[in-house]
């Protein structure tokens with residue numbers, strides 16, 4: 031690696047000082063004054079679990095508090111369900127499976143389409159609930175509702191396309207056919223960073239295939255999951271097809287129940303690689319089908335021949351979406367020597383204009399991190415980089431509460447924590463490189479393989495690099511890669527299975543081969 035450039039050099043490139051923007055210190059005012067918008071339909075804010083289309087409390091009457099990550103203030107309490115209640119939900123889902131799986135694809139399509147329409151009709155309320163519990167800006171939350179709803183629409187349309195095959199036979203008196211059947215009850219465990227879309231991406235495919243589900247949402251963001259249930263019921267989704275068990279204290283036990291209960295035929299998980307490995311191990315005893323959407327450590331490569339403006343915009347979109355808390359966020363930004371100063375200065379200049387604050391404040395571009403643990407992790411990554419010689423160009427400080435300044439660090443090296451560990455926060459660490467071979471080796475030197483990005487205008491290089499990156503998703507001259515039409519999923523320790531797209535339904539189906547003899 032080459033020696034990093036200095037900030038004074040960058041300043042000269044920019045022809046102005048890279049001073050820290052004063053507005054970053056104003057977030058306290060925004061944080062405490064942001065008013066929570068009234069919901070047009072207050073019934074969407076439910077504070078009970080949802081089993082068999084009934085709103086239920088924990089039999090123990092245990093609850094847990096959900097807080098606004100921007101202020102630390104309580105939003106409300108939801109039931110802390112336990113293993114017994116999870117067993118009941120699984121059994122109810124199993125009963126519901128008989129009738130839901132017997133419906134035609136068109137019947138399932140019609141109900142799911144109504145659900146999609148209701149989500150879009152209630153976009154603003156769903157976004158408000160999402161911002162409140164997750165912290166992302168209202169603009170981003172509105173976008174997540176469109177994104178999340180799109181999976182219900184997409185899979186409603188896929189419900190009628192569960193084709194089988196007729197296979198040419200080698201026996202004159204036999205015919206070979208395949209049909210696709212739903213796997214059964216699915217246990218779904220989702221994280222807080224996309225409280226709507228991580229649920230709909232799984233539930234859309236499951237329901238379209240004819241499966242029924244028991245969902246355990248992230249404890250930080252149960253209200254988005256419950257609002258989806260309220261709309262599902264209004265759309266006519268029958269009793270027992272969608273069940274949500276909320277918990278904070280019993281996460282491990284409920285996870286174990288979902289993974290070991292023989293009625294559950296599939297586990298679909300989105301979250302950290304460590305928990306994914308545990309759930310997979312626990313599921314092996316009953317040989318469940320598995321989908322794992324796990325952690326990433328995405329490389330973002332800018333070659334000398336890139337369109338710099340496009341690369342900077344791509345880096346911002348990829349790195350700072352959700353305040354850096356997405357699994358496909360760029361984690362290591364590799365910039366070729368010839369373009370490094372220009373890219374670094376332009377990126378720093380744009381990041382300096384970000385405005386952190388409460389997600390409901392109109393001026394906020396980036397919300398808080400989810401909790402104190404996240405702040406600690408980001409702080410440790412920045413401190414480690416600085417201690418090992420990294421130079422902070424913008425940000426670099428905890429800004430109080432769960433806020434961390436959007437940060438750009440120059441002069442990263444592979445000895446630093448960020449090169450191996452997913453930061454999951456608003457820190458863009460810039461590594462300088464010289465050759466294509468060198469950067470490919472660096473980019474692939476990780477056990478993760480979810481997303482990888484690069485910017486180049488050389489068509490040969492675009493093919494080469496896209497083929498050589500060891501990831502499930504490539505952004506070639508593109509910083510935003512997620513949509514319902516394309517397959518989402520990783521390789522290596524980033525998981526298995528694909529969500530969304532023409533491939534997503536198959537993860538919730540078994541192929542049955544029928545040998546018809548006596549012909």
Ligand SMILES: NC(=O)c1ccc[n+]([C@@H]2O[C@H](COP(=O)([O-])OP(=O)(O)OC[C@H]3O[C@@H](n4cnc5c(N)ncnc54)[C@H](O)[C@@H]3O)[C@@H](O)[C@H]2O)c1
Nearest residue numbers: 220221222247248282285300301302305323324325326357
């Ligand atoms: N690949 C993807 O699609 C994707 C999407 C979002 C997040 N992620 C990853 O998720 C991580 C951040 O999310 P997180 O911190 O909430 O992850 P996490 O693994 O801690 O939690 C995810 C979910 O698992 C539950 N959980 C935690 N321990 C459990 C246990 N022992 N048994 C059963 N369930 C358990 C949590 O309550 C939550 O619902 C990052 O690594 C990120 O990359 C991946």
Ligand SMILES: O=CCCC(=O)O
Nearest residue numbers: 223224356357358512
């Ligand atoms: O955080 C992971 C999911 C992000 C996405 O769907 O783009």
